[in-house]
Amino acid sequence: MITNNNETTITLARCLKDGGIEAGKDIASIFYLMPIHDTIKDDIYDVTNYEVKLIPVIALMVTIEQIIRIIMRKQLSRFEDCFINIASSLVFTLTRVVMFTIVLRIYSWLYTNYALVHLPLHSASTWIISLLLVEFVYYWTHRALHEFNFLWAAHQFHHMAEDVNISTTIRDSVVDLVIYDIFPIPLALFIHPQILFVHLQFSLIYQIWLHNEVVGHLGPLEYLINTPRQHRVHHGKNPYCIDKNYGALLMIWDRIFGTYQVELDEEKIVFGTVSPTPKTFDMMTLMFGYYKNVWQRFKNCDNYREKMASLFYGPGWSPGKPRLGLIEEIPEVDHKAPRYIYTPYVAIWKKAYILFHSVAILIGFYMIADHPLIKFDPWKMTFCMTYLLLAITSFGALFDNRSYLIILEIFRCIVYFVFDQYVLQSTQWPVHQSTSVLIHLSLWTIRLGHLLSIMFWICMWIINLFTTNTIDDKHKSPKMTSSNEKIIYDSNEGQSQTSTDSDETLHQDSTYPVRLKASTFFILMAMMVFVFVPLTMSYLFVVPSCSRYYETYFFDRYLSFAQNITKMANYSTLMIGGN
Structure with missing residues (x-):
């Protein structure tokens, strides 16, 4: 067990050095x-x-x-x-x-x-x-x-x-x-x-x-x-x-x-x-x-x-x-035309929701994509592909504000638990104990997120039964000018212009290309830079390097914690039995 603070500092430095070297090699290989x-x-x-x-x-x-x-x-x-x-x-x-x-x-x-x-x-x-x-x-x-x-x-x-x-x-x-x-x-x-x-x-x-x-x-x-x-x-x-x-x-x-x-x-x-x-x-x-x-x-x-x-x-x-x-x-390009042909409004909570579930899928994908027990098992690989396509279709419906997205997303979250049981839990992970703790912590976080998502969408479904409003608030409706013209933002110039689309074939909730404020994007990027990227890089580069130095350190403390919990449970049982 590591007890000396100086030794711990030196070992941490070696972890960071090895992780940095590995990351540098990977970036150079690009x-x-x-x-x-x-x-x-x-x-x-x-x-x-x-x-x-x-x-x-x-x-x-x-x-x-x-x-x-x-x-x-x-x-x-x-x-x-x-x-x-x-x-x-x-x-x-x-x-x-x-x-x-x-x-x-x-x-x-x-x-x-x-x-x-x-x-x-x-x-x-x-x-x-x-x-x-x-x-x-x-x-x-x-x-x-x-x-x-x-x-x-x-x-x-x-x-x-x-x-x-x-x-x-x-x-x-x-x-x-x-x-x-x-x-x-x-x-x-x-x-x-x-x-x-x-x-x-x-x-x-x-x-x-x-x-x-x-x-x-x-x-x-x-x-x-x-x-x-x-x-x-x-x-x-x-x-x-x-x-x-x-x-x-x-x-x-x-x-x-x-x-x-x-x-x-x-x-x-x-x-x-x-x-x-x-x-x-x-x-x-x-x-x-x-x-x-x-x-x-x-x-x-x-x-x-x-x-x-x-x-x-x-x-x-x-x-x-x-x-x-x-x-x-081939027609000459019109530089005054809107840059984007199709830009539906997507609420910030939807982006946060999709971001969480996308990160969860990325973590799971990275864990299983090249795993020998997955890629050589046609049934598990087929199930992985099916779930991935289901998730992508569901998120696309969320972007497009489709009427069936609530049922589809509830179904996807339920299927995740089948995927978890059939693929993730049945697969052996040849990793160190310290890495294993992080994997299990990540999996339980993802499971909790899917459980809360099911509850959320059930609530949204019940709300929709008693209201005629769409999922987004009424004040999020398209900005209209006279003669049924929608305001379209030109991303190159940052200015708005109008266009008539009386023959628009899109469904009602996905026709307004509203650009979000810069502050919203800044918040999302700040989350990516200061939360997602450091956690991901430490998980993928530093932790594997640290595991060979800290395996005993982490595992002994985890085991000691478990033993203390067991002792407390036994003591409580004796006290209850004595009463």
Whole structure:
């Protein structure tokens, strides 16, 4: 047991040092800066799943980006957009954990039986050659996602984002995932599966920092690697931005194949898609809604050739036009128009509620996503995915103010306890005693939160039975001007303008794009910076480092506390029995 204060201070310093070093390595790896020998393993199943490991670093970068936006006096990214991005990333990552278990076997089988060359495994030259080949395949995969309409149906979800921020990187559909993992399979004829697995992960991970509006020109680096300035062009719907800059780490293939485009300082880039975006935050609609458009175009074509062209030509094609359509038909962006197509009012209590439950899901996701007893159990993995989709759908209904959200949220909270019993409690956690205490404390906090949520929504349901008001107060109704015009805020200028939407098809509670006060966002960000981030970083980096020093220290005190409680209970029993 640790008793000396000086020794405790020294040990704490070592904990902080080790945790800081580990966090620094993880942050550096985001930029592809890592020792090559640390990533190469003799067994493919020993290769680290970096996409799961780096989740806390991504969360930290999202927060840091918003702080920088405050300092630069830029408007903060929308809470709803960030939620959709992060929620879709959980579905993406959980599905990819399963996909990797399948794809890695295919990679290994191909390399073992049909490899055309056998390059040395522990070699820097092999690592670099593999990087160039993966970049080449990624370039053409990404380009195909833009130039084939049936593939664009999967990828357009990523480009729907009207804000480009760190969280936009991980806004990908499940079909996107399958495409990104299947296209590189032929590389297993040339590359060791262990190295291929690492590069496939970092071709996505590197792009995390590319999605932001706060990093400007980076000088000579612009000629060597992909940068945020170049990737903003890729996300623009300005005519000069369409179908440009497909690279991940390197822009060499864009320059060779004629798709490279620099950002023009004289024309501000507007993000999003040329086609209208669905006016909802339901992720299933956003992710798969475009397939309806693909089917309608296919069905309306007159002959077999046109039907095939509607699938394998670009989204801008129509009969009589070139394969990718006419760039002249892409409308010029209107910089005076509202930045956001759809911005329903979301009360602050709803944001706080979703924030709590999102953190709970993130903690649970981080614990189970790459756990061997989960990813190799198809029933548990299916249950995890089902619950995750249920939660995302319920939160989307909360953003959209759907009439059925109360029943859906009560059902979700009840299902959580089934998930807790079937998945969490039946899974063994190979951790130190001190970490185990924190895990159980977190789980009981989450359970209490779900129990209180059930009680809250039941009360709201009862209230709604006896009132005709919506969940939000009457004074939160849309601000109206004459002639049924709603006030719409232009996020670029910070000024209001009016627009008539007599043909509006939205439901009654989600039609008013009111911008919250800066103080509200500041409070939310303060909570993130001073509460969520320190707790998360200490939980994920410092605690694992401390556990090997403080295991006895924590456990002995926990055991002593339990023994004292037991003695008090026994003494009380004797006293009652004596009376």
